[in-house]
Each structure stands twice: as structure tokens, then as C-alpha cells.
Amino acid sequence: MVHLLPVVILGVPGVVLTFRAPVFGVRYGPDGLRYSGLLNARSHAWTDIREVRVAVVSGTVYSSDVPELVLASGGTDQLHMLSGHSFGRARNRRVVRLVAELEAARAAALSR
DSSP, X not given: OGGGHHHHHHSHHHHHHHHHGXXXXXXXXXXXXXXXXXXXXEEEEGGGEEEEEEEEXXXXXXXXXXXXXXXXXXXXXXXXXXXXXXXXXXXXXXXXXXXXXXXXXXXXXHTO
16 A cells, blocks of 8 residues: 555556566666666666766756767767665765776676
8 A cells, every 4th residue: 555655656657667666776787777767667788788877967956977888870878766865076986886887787688
């Protein structure tokens, strides 16, 4: 019954959060990665990704560290639902760790 609390408090957005929150995240393997955000999901093959890095999105009070995919096509894809807050020059450790894991998986897949 407690898991329905967001529905009662937030209405329709609460319903979306209740059913989408368990699948937020990124899954990756030898072929590429799949990102599930709030309203959509997308996939990228490792060959389509040139680099995985931490992007800093500045705010008034704090900044957000966001995992960012640099695509071979020249564009970027920020994984906003996996972001974390940071202050000053210190980076969010969870985001830095995730980016390192994704970059290592990309490098390993491309070296096969």
C-alpha cells in the first residue's frame, strides 16, 4: 500500500513514477547499452559510441553530474535519470564510477 503513496500525492505523474521507477537505469553488455529514462528508452551499439564521459550541468545552487555518451555521429546523449548532484569541483562518485564502468565495457567490446 505504501508504494501507492506517490499516486495519491502526485496524481498522474505519480502513476508514471510508480510504474517507471523500477526500470530506470542502464543495462550494458558486449553489444552495447540500453538506457531507460522517465518516459522513454533507447539503445546504442558500442560501435556508435566514441566516448563515455561525465558532463556537468550547472545550476544556481548546485551542479548535476550526468553520464554522457559522445556518439560517433558527432552528437551526444545525456543519461539524465542517472545524474547526481555535486558541489564545487568535487564530482559525484556514483556517476564517476558508472562512467568508468561504461567506458571500460565499451573499450573491452571494441577490442574483441
